[in-house]
Amino acid sequence: MKPFNFFLVTDTHYFEPSLGASGKAFDEYMKREQYFMAESSDIIKAVFSDIAADKETEYVIIPGDLSKNGEIESHKSFLKELYKFKDAGKKVFVLTAGHDYNEKSRAFVDDERIEVEGTPFKLLPKLYKDFGYSQAIAVDEQSLSYIADMTDGVRLLAINCDGEGNPKGAVDERLSEWIKLQLENAKKSGCEVIAICHYPIIPPVPVFDLVGDAKLKNWRDTAALLADNGVKLVLTGHMHIQSVNKFTSENGNTLVDICTSCLTGSPAKYRKVSYDGEKIDVRSIDVPDFREETNGVPLKEFFDNQFRYSIINRVNGIFNGEGIAKKIGKKLLNGITVGGLGRLLLVKVDKSIRKKKFIDLAGDIGIAIFAGDQPFVAGTPVGDAFGKALDRLGFVLKKVEPKLAKNGVKPDLKEMLLNTIGNNKGYSDNNVIIYIQNKS
Numbered sequence: 001m002k003p004f005n006f007f008l009v010t011d012t013h014y015f016e017p018s019l020g021a022s023g024k025a026f027d028e029y030m031k032r033e034q035y036f037m038a039e040s041s042d043i044i045k046a047v048f049s050d051i052a053a054d055k056e057t058e059y060v061i062i063p064g065d066l067s068k069n070g071e072i073e074s075h076k077s078f079l080k081e082l083y084k085f086k087d088a089g090k091k092v093f094v095l096t097a098g099h100d101y102n103e104k105s106r107a108f109v110d111d112e113r114i115e116v117e118g119t120p121f122k123l124l125p126k127l128y129k130d131f132g133y134s135q136a137i138a139v140d141e142q143s144l145s146y147i148a149d150m151t152d153g154v155r156l157l158a159i160n161c162d163g164e165g166n167p168k169g170a171v172d173e174r175l176s177e178w179i180k181l182q183l184e185n186a187k188k189s190g191c192e193v194i195a196i197c198h199y200p201i202i203p204p205v206p207v208f209d210l211v212g213d214a215k216l217k218n219w220r221d222t223a224a225l226l227a228d229n230g231v232k233l234v235l236t237g238h239m240h241i242q243s244v245n246k247f248t249s250e251n252g253n254t255l256v257d258i259c260t261s262c263l264t265g266s267p268a269k270y271r272k273v274s275y276d277g278e279k280i281d282v283r284s285i286d287v288p289d290f291r292e293e294t295n296g297v298p299l300k301e302f303f304d305n306q307f308r309y310s311i312i313n314r315v316n317g318i319f320n321g322e323g324i325a326k327k328i329g330k331k332l333l334n335g336i337t338v339g340g341l342g343r344l345l346l347v348k349v350d351k352s353i354r355k356k357k358f359i360d361l362a363g364d365i366g367i368a369i370f371a372g373d374q375p376f377v378a379g380t381p382v383g384d385a386f387g388k389a390l391d392r393l394g395f396v397l398k399k400v401e402p403k404l405a406k407n408g409v410k411p412d413l414k415e416m417l418l419n420t421i422g423n424n425k426g427y428s429d430n431n432v433i434i435y436i437q438n439k440s
């Protein structure tokens with residue numbers, strides 16, 4: 001197949017600003033939110049105008065969480081942006097997800113959080129009819145998954161795992177059968193299939209395999225189903241993380257999952273991908289300067305600051321409330337240095353990080369995990385200190401591991417954690433070329 005080029009944007013979480021996003025209740029809400037809500041419209045417009053100006057690439061794929069929380073007004077405004085793409089000659093394919101029909105649609109007006117009109121799940125394919133559904137060769141009416149012709153010999157399989165029609169975050173037996181049938185039909189027609197799914201199919205980082213909502217349930221079954229039926233590439237979102245992962249089925253077929261960040265929060269990236277059936281070429285692009293109101297703060301810092309703020313507030317939330325133990329816990333958490341913690345655990349910490357506050361390092365690590373290409377590998381001060389701390393806490397890990405066993409297999413927590421804070425995959429999560437040759 002000739003190279004098929006497309007932009008990949010996900011988790012736009014568009015919020016219509018006229019609904020209201022200011023005041024005391026809003027400030028309180030933003031204490032725990034990773035991504036921007038008041039600024040989302042400006043961010044999306046800036047990115048979309050850059051994409052529209054790119055004359056080389058005709059396709060744009062968006063795998064879900066289009067709106068903030070399903071506000072009908074957000075969908076209407078977001079659709080206007082998609083129609084601008086159409087006017088610019090772009091072909092857009094979307095998938096909707098949990099945040100597109102959530103019943104808890106809210107805005108913030110006069111220091112209060114108010115309810116606003118949401119969007120029923122069944123209305124979504126009508127709203128987005130010109131962006132996938134009307135081009136569909138087949139639609140699974142229950143889950144609202146679809147398969148559509150994108151260009152000669154290339155189909156898009158949009159797997160809706162986050163709707164009302166099937167168990168949340170799962171591809172059940174019924175949907176698996178429907179997928180298999182579509183892939184068999186595509187094969188008969190000599191078509192290559194690219195899949196999209198809102199939930200990551202392969203856990204983006206190893207520890208996410210232990211977190212229920214961080215990847216598809218029974219993900220190995222779905223990954224094998226796709227890989228063994230001719231799909232080599234799946235595009236996902238949901239976890240707001242930059243991560244590229246490979247899975248090889250028992251039959252020896254490989255699937256690559258490109259999970260991409262939220263567009264409106266750190267690391268605020270989107271992708272340009274080229275795929276020719278064997279070679280997958282992934283490039284990542286930063287959200288451009290979208291406003292003067294970042295007050296001269298460099299854009300990366302602007303996004304990272306909000307993420308850090310939300311991580312620190314969430315961690316501190318554990319110690320919220322009265323009681324002397326909670327107060328001491330909070331003080332310790334916010335005051336202790338990495339060196340101090342090292343002394344408590346009897347772990348030697350490199351002097352370059354000894355004076356750093358532990359809470360700040362936790363923020364650095366959180367930001368790095370979601371940005372991909374995590375630098376804290378063995379041989380770095382943080383990677384080495386973390387490895388030694390995990391050895392010291394080995395007796396705790398050994399107690400926890402049997403409780404996390406799946407199908408009788410215990411996870412290796414130390415390995416999982418080290419490979420979560422350090423990218424040891426041998427390739428980048430952001431800019432990478434991968435070659436796949438499968439038997440199927």
Ligand SMILES: [Fe+2]
Binds near residue numbers: 011
């Ligand atoms: Fe999302």
Ligand SMILES: [Fe+2]
Binds near residue numbers: 099237
């Ligand atoms: Fe999501």
